[in-house]
Amino acid sequence: MDTHHHTTSPDRARSRLKKTSPVKNRSRTSSVPSPLLQKYLRFSPLLLIAAVNGIVIWNVITRVDPQKLQHMIIPNSYAPMLLLLMSLSFFLGSYLFLNTGRGARIALITGLYFFLKFQHVFFSLSVYLFLLVLFFGLESSSFIKKWKFGSKNRPK
Numbered sequence: 001m002d003t004h005h006h007t008t009s010p011d012r013a014r015s016r017l018k019k020t021s022p023v024k025n026r027s028r029t030s031s032v033p034s035p036l037l038q039k040y041l042r043f044s045p046l047l048l049i050a051a052v053n054g055i056v057i058w059n060v061i062t063r064v065d066p067q068k069l070q071h072m073i074i075p076n077s078y079a080p081m082l083l084l085l086m087s088l089s090f091f092l093g094s095y096l097f098l099n100t101g102r103g104a105r106i107a108l109i110t111g112l113y114f115f116l117k118f119q120h121v122f123f124s125l126s127v128y129l130f131l132l133v134l135f136f137g138l139e140s141s142s143f144i145k146k147w148k149f150g151s152k153n154r155p156k
Helices: 035-042 044-063 066-070 079-097 100-118 125-149
Strands: none
Touching (some): 035 044, 044 079, 066 079, 079 100
């Protein structure tokens, strides 16, 4: 006859695993914005700076005599206006393309374009082609550098 009486109490038979709460059926799209929207939100301070910069440029254009800006810092360069235009193109380009490197290249080409305009350089097709080739050369060298030396955005 068996003297051991095996009884299992409800306390001893429970699982030791943590109980999980039931998953609520929620739509993830309503609570989490898309990755592209998240990137634009992260870059939104650049858009704010570009807007302020645009307002400053508008005020300079409408209220300041161009002769006062013409020879400031560098003779016949309109340097303050050129710097404002370059910074506007940097911040706006960085926001639009979500890439500060590309924004810097756009600012460089924009600054070169306006500098040549302020110097009264005649813009023929060859000058426009030079600026385009320079821009795409900088873009392609940046792409090759990222591709060659590794990047998490490497094309597959």
